[in-house]
Amino acid sequence: MAMEERAVPSRVVTAERVASEAGFKKSCIPEVGRLLKLAAAAKPDGVVAESGTGSGVGTAWLHSGLGADARLFTVERDEELARRAAGIFADDKRVSVLTGDWQLLQQHAPFDVFFCDGGGKRDDPQRVVEQLAPGGLLILGDFTPSPHWPPRFEGQVDELRMFYLTHPDLDATEILTTPVSSVVIGARRL
Numbered sequence: 307m308a309m310e311e312r313a314v315p316s317r318v319v320t321a322e323r324v325a326s327e328a329g330f331k332k333s334c335i336p337e338v339g340r341l342l343k344l345a346a347a348a349k350p351d352g353v354v355a356e357s358g359t360g361s362g363v364g365t366a367w368l369h370s371g372l373g374a375d376a377r378l379f380t381v382e383r384d385e386e387l388a389r390r391a392a393g394i395f396a397d398d399k400r401v402s403v404l405t406g407d408w409q410l411l412q413q414h415a416p417f418d419v420f421f422c423d424g425g426g427k428r429d430d431p432q433r434v435v436e437q438l439a440p441g442g443l444l445i446l447g448d449f450t451p452s453p454h455w456p457p458r459f460e461g462q463v464d465e466l467r468m469f470y471l472t473h474p475d476l477d478a479t480e481i482l483t484t485p486v487s488s489v490v491i492g493a494r495r496l
Contacts, residue, residue, distance in 0.1 A: 315369075318367055320366070321362040324390050330361045334360075334363045334447070338364070341445065343368070345443050346376065350375070353418050355411050355414065355419070357424040358422075377402070380403055381411050382403065402414075415437040417442050420442065420444050422444065435494070441493060443493055444494070
């Protein structure tokens, strides 16, 4: 018997269409999206953040797990992409699409879930960790799996990944999402 395809939330389908229309090619993959939905659902009254809205695909996955009293703040530097993404969530007051630098998120911190897929991840990782509430979940996508310890990327120790995996304020691990991609997920220690 063939395995049934898992349902994709309708706003994810809409955001994927918006990405296609905008020529945006870096949207959140379903394997990461399902993890985002789970993380948001685990914090039903939480403050959820995303750095790097793109066309809103990751935002839509987060939204699909959002509790009735949760809030979702997402930020995108590209004004046109932010405008398009904002249209997808215009009917939901729990969602705020911000236009500009990732640091705009700080006024809404601390976060119970932070999907850091844009600004901050590489340029200010310590500040990213500081944005998390105690027990808050940090999700970082777009890593290349490494069988080595310390993890390597293009023949060198992956210092960015090491920063998050060994950070004293995080309990973190790396999860394979596809055979060629992984995420780092961490929880801020209480």
